[in-house]
Amino acid sequence: MKEQALAGMRVLDLTHYIAGPYCTKMLSDYGAEVVKIEKPGLGDAARSLGPFLNDEPHPEKSGLFLYLNTSKKSITLNLKSATGVSIIKKLVKQADILVENFSPRVMPSLGLDYKTLKKINPGLVMTSISNFGQTGPYRDFRATDLNIWGLSGILYECGEPNREPLKMGNNVSEYVAGLYAALTTLSALYYRDEGGVGQHIDVSIWEAFHTMQPSMTLVYSYAGFIRKRAGVRFPWGILPCKDGYVGFFFPTQVHWESLCALMEMPELREKPEYETPMMREERREEVTAIIVSWLKDKRMDDVFHAAQELRLPLTTVPNPEQLLDTPQHKERKYFVDIDHPETGKLTYPGAPFRLSETPWQAGRAPLLGEHNREFYCKRLGYSKDDFVKLKEEGVI
Amino acid sequence: MSALPLQGVRIIDACIYWAGPMATSLLGDLGAEVIKIESIQRLDHLRLLGGWPSPDGYEWSAVFNGVNRNKYGITLNMNHPKGKEIFKKLVEIGDIVAENFSPRVMENWGLSYKELKVINPKVIMLSMPGFGTTGPWRNYVTFGPNVEMVSGMPIVSGYKDGPPMMTGYIADPAAGLMGAVAVMTALRRRQKTGKGQHIDLSQIEAFTGFMGGPVMDYTMNKRMQPRRGDRHPSFAPHGAYRCKGDDEWVTITVSSDEEWERFCHAIGDPAWTRLPKFSDALSRYENHDELDKLIEEWTMERDKGEVMQIMQQAGVAAAPVLNYGEVLSDPHIEARGFFETITRPVTGTHPYPGFPVKLSKTPIKIRKPAPTLGQDNEYILKKYLGMTKKEIQKLADEEIIGTKPQGWAFGMEAEEAISRLKDIHTKAE
Numbered sequence: 071m072k073e074q075a076l077a078g079m080r081v082l083d084l085t086h087y088i089a090g091p092y093c094t095k096m097l098s099d100y101g102a103e104v105v106k107i108e109k110p111g112l113g114d115a116a117r118s119l120g121p122f123l124n125d126e127p128h129p130e131k132s133g134l135f136l137y138l139n140t141s142k143k144s145i146t147l148n149l150k151s152a153t154g155v156s157i158i159k160k161l162v163k164q165a166d167i168l169v170e171n172f173s174p175r176v177m178p179s180l181g182l183d184y185k186t187l188k189k190i191n192p193g194l195v196m197t198s199i200s201n202f203g204q205t206g207p208y209r210d211f212r213a214t215d216l217n218i219w220g221l222s223g224i225l226y227e228c229g230e231p232n233r234e235p236l237k238m239g240n241n242v243s244e245y246v247a248g249l250y251a252a253l254t255t256l257s258a259l260y261y262r263d264e265g266g267v268g269q270h271i272d273v274s275i276w277e278a279f280h281t282m283q284p285s286m287t288l289v290y291s292y293a294g295f296i297r298k299r300a301g302v303r304f305p306w307g308i309l310p311c312k313d314g315y316v317g318f319f320f321p322t323q324v325h326w327e328s329l330c331a332l333m334e335m336p337e338l339r340e341k342p343e344y345e346t347p348m349m350r351e352e353r354r355e356e357v358t359a360i361i362v363s364w365l366k367d368k369r370m371d372d373v374f375h376a377a378q379e380l381r382l383p384l385t386t387v388p389n390p391e392q393l394l395d396t397p398q399h400k401e402r403k404y405f406v407d408i409d410h411p412e413t414g415k416l417t418y419p420g421a422p423f424r425l426s427e428t429p430w431q432a433g434r435a436p437l438l439g440e441h442n443r444e445f446y447c448k449r450l451g452y453s454k455d456d457f458v459k460l461k462e463e464g465v466i
Numbered sequence: 467m468s469a470l471p472l473q474g475v476r477i478i479d480a481c482i483y484w485a486g487p488m489a490t491s492l493l494g495d496l497g498a499e500v501i502k503i504e505s506i507q508r509l510d511h512l513r514l515l516g517g518w519p520s521p522d523g524y525e526w527s528a529v530f531n532g533v534n535r536n537k538y539g540i541t542l543n544m545n546h547p548k549g550k551e552i553f554k555k556l557v558e559i560g561d562i563v564a565e566n567f568s569p570r571v572m573e574n575w576g577l578s579y580k581e582l583k584v585i586n587p588k589v590i591m592l593s594m595p596g597f598g599t600t601g602p603w604r605n606y607v608t609f610g611p612n613v614e615m616v617s618g619m620p621i622v623s624g625y626k627d628g629p630p631m632m633t634g635y636i637a638d639p640a641a642g643l644m645g646a647v648a649v650m651t652a653l654r655r656r657q658k659t660g661k662g663q664h665i666d667l668s669q670i671e672a673f674t675g676f677m678g679g680p681v682m683d684y685t686m687n688k689r690m691q692p693r694r695g696d697r698h699p700s701f702a703p704h705g706a707y708r709c710k711g712d713d714e715w716v717t718i719t720v721s722s723d724e725e726w727e728r729f730c731h732a733i734g735d736p737a738w739t740r741l742p743k744f745s746d747a748l749s750r751y752e753n754h755d756e757l758d759k760l761i762e763e764w765t766m767e768r769d770k771g772e773v774m775q776i777m778q779q780a781g782v783a784a785a786p787v788l789n790y791g792e793v794l795s796d797p798h799i800e801a802r803g804f805f806e807t808i809t810r811p812v813t814g815t816h817p818y819p820g821f822p823v824k825l826s827k828t829p830i831k832i833r834k835p836a837p838t839l840g841q842d843n844e845y846i847l848k849k850y851l852g853m854t855k856k857e858i859q860k861l862a863d864e865e866i867i868g869t870k871p872q873g874w875a876f877g878m879e880a881e882e883a884i885s886r887l888k889d890i891h892t893k894a895e
Contacts, residue, residue, distance in 0.1 A: 075651045075655040119700075121683035121689070123686045123687070124687065133683055134679050136682065202798060216698075216719050217717045217719055218785075220706065220785050221788055221796075222788075223790040223793045226789045230628070234715065235715055235787050236624065236631055236696060238623035239622040239680070240619060242676055253646050253650060256647070256653075257472060257496045261470075264474070264657070271823060272824040272826075277799075277804050277819075281819055282636050282639045283635060284818075285516060285531075285532045287790045287791075288529075290790045290791050291794070292526065294888075295888040306634045308630050308632055315620070315621070315629070316615075319611045322511070348519070383608055383609050385616050386615070389690050390677075390683070393674070393677075394681070397601075397602055398598075398601045398604075398670075399671075401602055402598055402600060402601045416685050418682070419674055423665055423667035424598075425655075425665055426663045426666070428655055
């Protein structure tokens with residue numbers, strides 16, 4: 071097999087739930103050795119979150135956990151014990167990277183703050199992901215994805231005008247923060263190996279998510295207005311057709327003309343009240359009604375391909391079944407089957423990008439503490455007796 | 467000035483619109499020298515989408531100005547042999563070439579990875595079209611909203627009684643972020659082995675990676691997850707609640723029975739909180755509508771910032787729904803120094819969102835605002851191609867470079883355009 075891009079990189083992974091694990095998944099799937107440090111007994115909190123195989127709650131059968139922890143190793147360790155902390159310090163000595171997403175007070179309270187770890191390994195890149203960052207008045211506040219959406223400014227403008235502001239599903243803010251963490255961690259490591267030193271990286275999920283709409287604070291500053299919720303907001307929208315949903319986008323005049331051609335309504339092009347994008351936005355309810363009534367008896371795939379013939383950016387909005395059945399994904403083998411001792415073979419989303427010379431590869435997620443023996447005995451040199459003792463003392 | 471992590475890395479950036487420019491902007495933030503290429507014949511269309519329909523509107527696109535900072539900007543007519551020749555010379559001195567056209571565009575120019583590799587064997591090329599560089603749909607046209615749609619995420623987003631919901635923009639910067647991660651992965655490899663490679667990034671595949679939960683639920687249980695609005699699949703209460711004032715909201719999310727206890731205490735332990743129908747997560751989930759009404763009675767009496775303080779003091783996750791103006795002046799954001807005030811030609815002095823990550827040894831700053839059209843033509847052509855003023859003038863005469871767009875013909879004055887836009891957005895209230 072060809073060597074992977076991040077082969078040889080050693081990552082100590084003290085993360086849980088989504089943002090942290092997604093960051094380290096970016097590293098492990100491209101070849102880094104990622105060792106998850108999990109709480110004895112329960113492990114990563116995502117192990118207790120659904121969806122579960124056959125809806126049966128089980129620490130090895132959480133779809134979310136399985137997806138976010140591919141290609142990683144797992145050891146258990148009680149961080150609240152003195153032995154646990156000293157073991158982390160030993161592992162830090164051998165690591166390039168440590169990633170954690172506890173609330174900011176946790177690592178210092180364990181005696182594992184960056185200052186301490188830097189002394190053990192000056193080349194270490196330590197990445198901390200938290201909702202509000204490691205500094206500032208809200209540092210110790212709690213937040214979930216919905217709270218972050220609210221703070222970002224994005225929630226305020228999404229949804230119907232007379233209803234509550236609306237977020238998307240799937241904890242998008244956590245995934246975004248995970249990617250920022252991966253990006254900056256890799257950059258810091260690049261810097262270190264160009265003759266620099268290690269450093270501490272502070273990722274704020276709030277700030278990270280705000281950059282998904284960097285322009286509206288600027289629009290506010292440039293022009294003094296703030297967008298209100300508007301449901302379908304031109305020039306884009308999702309509308310029902312006969313067998314599902316399609317989404318359209320007609321950013322320019324050419325696209326509007328293509329849409330008129332697609333609907334075989336050339337007379338719309340001539341209407342002075344729809345002449346410019348601004349005018350169409352002002353009359354979006356009228357225009358939407360025309361498109362909806364045209365779509366009523368059309369099949370989503372037919373509309374999609376016919377639109378694309380005209381270079382009109384209209385696409386389908388697939389449900390999960392249709393998503394897995396997408397010809398483009400099949401041809402590119404995007405979804406991959408991964409075998410696992412507790413769940414058998416399941417289909418997962420695959421490589422987020424493909425490198426021509428160094429392949430992406432997803433190994434399965436680890437069982438809780440699966441690599442204890444390998445790490446404690448081989449890597450850290452504990453004898454069999456010591457290993458048993460660690461177990462008895464509840465350290466692992 | 468302190469060092470930057472990607473100092474010495476040079477990026478030749480042919481990206482347009484949002485996703486590609488976001489990728490190179492992030493790498494620029496991290497210290498790479500990014501040379502952005504547009505042409506006066508064909509501007510980066512993002513200037514058009516976010517700009518005003520006024521004569522200098524292409525310099526007023528907030529989204530363009532937001533995702534093109536820390537870059538040099540040049541114009542180059544790639545359909546002219548001399549333009550292409552200059553591009554190839556830049557490839558020679560580049561570490562990375564980035565583009566997000568339909569796959570056929572670079573091929574038609576004779577600038578595919580295969581051809582670039584001959585010019586510069588160590589080059590890393592990032593190609594990030596919507597559907598990827600291969601497959602039956604590779605030449606299909608997609609924009610950010612389409613990427614969001616095709617990922618399937620809108621199907622599991624939206625009011626529980628409403629249609630699928632989308633933001634219309636989130637997939638663009640998300641795919642751009644993935645593009646930057648991809649470049650760093652390849653650059654790490656090159657640092658170790660000296661070898662370049664080609665990155666094939668399908669924006670749709672990248673964004674579909676955020677769909678782990680619903681995809682796994684389908685592959686494990688054949689379940690299509692429903693739309694849930696702002697609710698959580700298993701915890702309650704979880705939502706946005708109306709506060710005192712006009713269109714003022716707070717989000718409150720309770721993630722455990724212990725947090726529910728703290729929540730009840732924070733609102734003064736009213737009798738209804740002890741009703742059996744709210745006693746555990748499952749019963750609260752089943753009676754979510756009723757629970758929301760009771761909570762809203764309490765929040766309606768209060769300011770959203772006050773609710774956050776009360777909840778957070780009690781250990782409950784809650785935060786106000788801020789509009790963009792309020793984000794700018796939030797005390798925490800100010801204390802973190804997230805926004806940076808930058809002066810740019812044409813647009814003047816404004817606060818821009820900064821880099822959302824703090825690196826202790828190599829802090830990231832906005833060093834340069836987004837370039838005005840062709841702003842750095844002379845600087846780059848002189849520095850890297852050794853061109854004289856005369857030669858550069860000749861290129862301008864031949865319309866291979868320039869600083870004024872061709873075919874930008876909007877008659878409306880900026881003030882009128884802005885006031886009409888304001889009008890549209892106020893009507894939506």
